[in-house]
Amino acid sequence: MLSVREITTDDIPTLVSYWLDSDPDFMIGMGVDLTKLPEQEALTKMLSAYIGKPLTEAQSYALIWLLDGKAVGHCNVNKIAFGQHAFMHLHLWQSTYRQKGMGSALVKLSLPYFFKKLELETLYCEPYALNDAPNRTLQKLGFTLEKEYITTPGYLNFEQPVKRWSLTKKSSLAK
Numbered sequence: 001m002l003s004v005r006e007i008t009t010d011d012i013p014t015l016v017s018y019w020l021d022s023d024p025d026f027m028i029g030m031g032v033d034l035t036k037l038p039e040q041e042a043l044t045k046m047l048s049a050y051i052g053k054p055l056t057e058a059q060s061y062a063l064i065w066l067l068d069g070k071a072v073g074h075c076n077v078n079k080i081a082f083g084q085h086a087f088m089h090l091h092l093w094q095s096t097y098r099q100k101g102m103g104s105a106l107v108k109l110s111l112p113y114f115f116k117k118l119e120l121e122t123l124y125c126e127p128y129a130l131n132d133a134p135n136r137t138l139q140k141l142g143f144t145l146e147k148e149y150i151t152t153p154g155y156l157n158f159e160q161p162v163k164r165w166s167l168t169k170k171s172s173l174a175k
Helices: 009-021 024-029 040-050 102-117 132-140 169-173
Strands: 002-006 060-067 070-081 085-092 122-125 144-151 160-168
Touching (some): 009 040
Parallel strands (some): 085 122
16 A cells, blocks of 8 residues: 655655665666765755754655555655745655556655645656656656756756656646
């Protein structure tokens, strides 16, 4: 059974391990610049700072993805303009769970949290254009492809082509 819940401080060690211990080729395939990954202590401190902040002031908001009650990934948003928009990121932590349709189901469960809790009008996602899995997931879930362009999408990324997808509150409710 798939479910989602908000992140807690107990999740931080697993998230830190995901970022620092994942296969380097996988991380590069996601668009991560390995030289920009922070040290364990800095990453722990950063993630801890996001938890418990009022959502009207949040810079990031994260959900933990669960399979039969066991954490298997996370989905977060950043670049939050409360009541307006945010940018979503999708992460299944282990290769055994990827490319099986689980990501689509988990994103679908996550969308109501983002739209309701952050009062969003639009949710964006800008995956690495060469990373097919998240791009297929977004298309499958009814996101609209707005454009493809070159950028450095986040502080952990290298410059890369990305595809900007969007989903409005109105279109998400119609599903």
